[in-house]
Amino acid sequence: xxxxxxxxxxxxxxxxxxxxxxxxxxxxxxxxxxxxxxxxxxxxxxxxxxxxxxxxxxxxxxxxxxxxxxxxxxxxxxxxxxxxxxxxxxxxxxxxxxxxxxxxxxxxxxxxxxxxxxxxxxxxxxxxxxxxxxxxxxxxxxxxxxxxxxxxxxxxxxxxxxxxxxxxxxxxxxxxxxxxxxxxxxx
Amino acid sequence: xxxxxxxxxxxxxxxxxxxxxxxxxxxxxxxxxxxxxxxxxxxxxxxxxxxxxxxxxxxxxxxxxxxxxxxxxxxxxxxxxxxxxxxxxxxxxxxxxxxxxxxxxxxxxxxxxxxxxxxxxxxxxxxxxxxxxxxxxxxxxxxxxxxxxxxxxxxxxxxxxxxxxxxxxxxxxxxxxxxxxxxxxxxxxxxxxxxxxxxxxxxxxxxxxxxxxxxxxxxxxxxxxxxxxxxxxxxxxxxxxxxxx
Numbered sequence: 001x002x003x004x005x006x007x008x009x010x011x012x013x014x015x016x017x018x019x020x021x022x023x024x025x026x027x028x029x030x031x032x033x034x035x036x037x038x039x040x041x042x043x044x045x046x047x048x049x050x051x052x053x054x055x056x057x058x059x060x061x062x063x064x065x066x067x068x069x070x071x072x073x074x075x076x077x078x079x080x081x082x083x084x085x086x087x088x089x090x091x092x093x094x095x096x097x098x099x100x101x102x103x104x105x106x107x108x109x110x111x112x113x114x115x116x117x118x119x120x121x122x123x124x125x126x127x128x129x130x131x132x133x134x135x136x137x138x139x140x141x142x143x144x145x146x147x148x149x150x151x152x153x154x155x156x157x158x159x160x161x162x163x164x165x166x167x168x169x170x171x172x173x174x175x176x177x178x179x180x181x182x183x184x185x186x187x
Numbered sequence: 188x189x190x191x192x193x194x195x196x197x198x199x200x201x202x203x204x205x206x207x208x209x210x211x212x213x214x215x216x217x218x219x220x221x222x223x224x225x226x227x228x229x230x231x232x233x234x235x236x237x238x239x240x241x242x243x244x245x246x247x248x249x250x251x252x253x254x255x256x257x258x259x260x261x262x263x264x265x266x267x268x269x270x271x272x273x274x275x276x277x278x279x280x281x282x283x284x285x286x287x288x289x290x291x292x293x294x295x296x297x298x299x300x301x302x303x304x305x306x307x308x309x310x311x312x313x314x315x316x317x318x319x320x321x322x323x324x325x326x327x328x329x330x331x332x333x334x335x336x337x338x339x340x341x342x343x344x345x346x347x348x349x350x351x352x353x354x355x356x357x358x359x360x361x362x363x364x365x366x367x368x369x370x371x372x373x374x375x376x377x378x379x380x381x382x383x384x385x386x387x388x389x390x391x392x393x394x395x396x397x398x399x400x401x402x403x404x405x406x407x408x409x410x411x412x413x414x415x416x417x418x419x420x421x422x423x424x425x426x427x428x429x430x431x432x
Binding site for chain 2: 011085096098
C-alpha cells in the first residue's frame with residue numbers, strides 16, 4: 001500500500017487537480033456568499049423573502065457545484081493514473097505476481113487513488129467552517145448530507161477511472177474514456 | 188519426477204488471432220540452473236516468458252513446478268518473480284519505496300540481499316525517484332527488486348541490455364549467486380555473448396518453435412561444431428532450420 005500511496009501522492013497531476021478544484025470551489029463559494037449576503041440585506045424588508053432564504057440552496061449547493069464540476073472533469077484524469085501508468089510502462093503483470101493477486105493489486109490502487117483525491121473534499125468544509133466562524137449559519141445535518149453525496153460521487157468517479165484504466169492500454173486512452181464516462185454519468 | 192527439476196514446460200502453445208506465437212515449446216529448469224532463451228526478433232521469447240509466469244493463457248501445454256501443474260494465478264505468483272522487457276517503474280516512486288516493497292514479502296537471505304545491493308549499487312540510489320534515474324540505474328533497481336524476492340524461479344526478459352561491460356560483470360555475478368542459492372533463473376537474452384557467460388542450458392527459439400535445447404556442450408555436439416561459440420551455433424542452427432520438437 002505504501003508503494004501505491006507514494007505513486008499517487010507524489011504525482012504532480014494529483015496536486016494540480018486539487019489546486020484547480022480548490023479554485024472552482026472557492027470561486028463558487030465567494031459568489032454564493034456575495035449573492036446570499038446581498039439577498040439577505042434586501043430580505044430584511046420582506047417577510048416572504050426572509051422565509052425563502054435557505055442556506056442549503058443559497059450557499060451549500062453553489063459551493064458544492066464547483067466541487068461537483070471538479071470531480072466530474074478533473075478527478076478522472078488523476079484517478080486513472082495509478083493503474084494506467086503501470087500498464088503503459090509494462091510493470092502491472094510483474095506487480096501482480098509480486099503481490100500475489102491482481103484483485104488485491106487493483107484494490108490497493110483504487111484505495112490509494114481515493115486517498116489522493118480526498119483533499120478535494122476538505123475544501124468546502126474549510127470554507128463553511130470559515131463562514132460559520134465569521135457568524136454565518138448553516139444546518140449541520142443537511143450540509144453534511146449534501147457533502148456526503150459529493151463524497152459518494154468522488155468514490156464513483158475514482159471507480160470509473162480504475163475501470164477505464166483496466167479497459168485501455170495507455171494513460172491517454174484511459175483518461176479520455178474515464179472523462180467521457182464521468183461526464184455521461186454526471187450530466 | 189526428478190527432485191532437482193523446479194520448472195517443467197510441456198508443449199506450450201500460444202495462439203493470438205489465428206497467429207501461432209508459440210508452437211509446442213518444451214524445456215525444463217533445475218534448481219540452481221540458469222536457462223537462457225535466445226532467438227531472433229519475433230521468435231516468441233517474451234511470449235514464452237509471459238506464458239510461463241501466468242500472465243498469458245496458453246492455447247495448449249502445461250507449466251509445472253516441482254511436479255505440480257500450475258493453474259491458478261496464486262500458484263504462479265508463489266513460484267515466479269518476473270522482470271518484463273522494457274518495464275519501467277512509475278517515475279514518482281522512489282527507489283527506497285520500490286526496494287521496501289520488494290523486501291516487504293518473503294525475501295532471500297540477508298547476506299545475499301546485502302551482496303545484491305552492493306553489486307547493483309542500490310545504497311546510492313535510495314532517495315532518488317525512478318523518473319530521474321538513467322536507463323541502466325533503473326534496470327539495476329528493477330533487477331535487484333526481482334532477484335531479492337524469495338521465489339523459486341526468477342524469470343528475466345532482456346535483463347542485461349542496459350548495462351555497460353563493467354556493470355554487466357557484477358550483474359552477471361549477482362545473478363549467478365542467486366542461482367547458486369537455489370533459484371532457477373530463466374532469462375531471455377539478446378546478446379549471445381552474455382548468454383554464453385551465464386547459461387547452464389540454452390533454449391533456441393525460432394518462429395515460436397524450439398530450434399535447439401541443451402547445454403552448450405550438447406549443442407556443440409549436435410551442431411557438429413566442437414569449438415563453436417553460442418553465436419556460431421545459433422547462426423548454424425538458424426541456417427539449418429531444423430526444429431527440435
